[in-house]
Amino acid sequence: MKNQNLPSWMKQLTGFAGIIGASALIGFPAGAHINSNTNVKNATPTQQVAGNVKTAASPAPMASPKPMASPAPMAATKDIVAIASGDAHFKTLTKALTAAGLVTTLRGKGPFTVFAPTDAAFAALPTGTLDDLLKPANKAKLTKILTYHVVPGAVLSTSLKSGDVKSVEGSSLNVAVSAGKVTVSGANVVKADIKASNGVIHVIDKVLMPPDGM
Numbered sequence: 001m002k003n004q005n006l007p008s009w010m011k012q013l014t015g016f017a018g019i020i021g022a023s024a025l026i027g028f029p030a031g032a033h034i035n036s037n038t039n040v041k042n043a044t045p046t047q048q049v050a051g052n053v054k055t056a057a058s059p060a061p062m063a064s065p066k067p068m069a070s071p072a073p074m075a076a077t078k079d080i081v082a083i084a085s086g087d088a089h090f091k092t093l094t095k096a097l098t099a100a101g102l103v104t105t106l107r108g109k110g111p112f113t114v115f116a117p118t119d120a121a122f123a124a125l126p127t128g129t130l131d132d133l134l135k136p137a138n139k140a141k142l143t144k145i146l147t148y149h150v151v152p153g154a155v156l157s158t159s160l161k162s163g164d165v166k167s168v169e170g171s172s173l174n175v176a177v178s179a180g181k182v183t184v185s186g187a188n189v190v191k192a193d194i195k196a197s198n199g200v201i202h203v204i205d206k207v208l209m210p211p212d213g214m
Helices: 008-026 080-085 088-100 119-123 129-133 136-147
Strands: 046-049 052-055 112-117 150-152 163-166 172-178 181-184 187-196 199-204
Touching: 080 088, 080 112, 080 187, 080 199, 088 112, 088 119, 088 129, 088 136, 112 187, 129 136, 150 163, 181 199
Parallel strands: 112 199
Antiparallel strands: 046 052, 112 150, 163 172, 172 181, 181 187, 187 199
């Protein structure tokens, strides 16, 4: 049957049905107005869920990786004597410890705090003093001087406080802490907290003498 033989109301119904069918095929709701400006290619895709139209879900964000933990600091493995003998600034101190027979003691369990004079500090002694102290006959005097530089326990610079502290020799050392500067019986601490396996070393710029002399 040709459309020209149909009544006008049937022609209108047939045209309306054609629009509905075309809308279903291209994914647009029935009755939507379609014209030459409609861009089907760029239309947003939809999903039909339980009768409601929803846009496609975005992918879940990826979790940030956890930072790697920092390695734990390594403990000191060298004893006080090993550190002193391996340092070019302590050649005279190492020689004096050997002459006084204190190497075995300062390699022991401890712990000890050593205020260690540099080679320059020993060189500042009156002429002939060091050579005289290193003689076997003066071993007791040398031992007395060196043990005056040693304090029982491992005392870091952060724990040093102004006041007197008893040395291994038996006499007291006078510690003064002021404005971040530390002195020990008049000697300046020029480098602090050299950690050893059996204590700690603080470098000083002067050889200390016990108050009752040698």
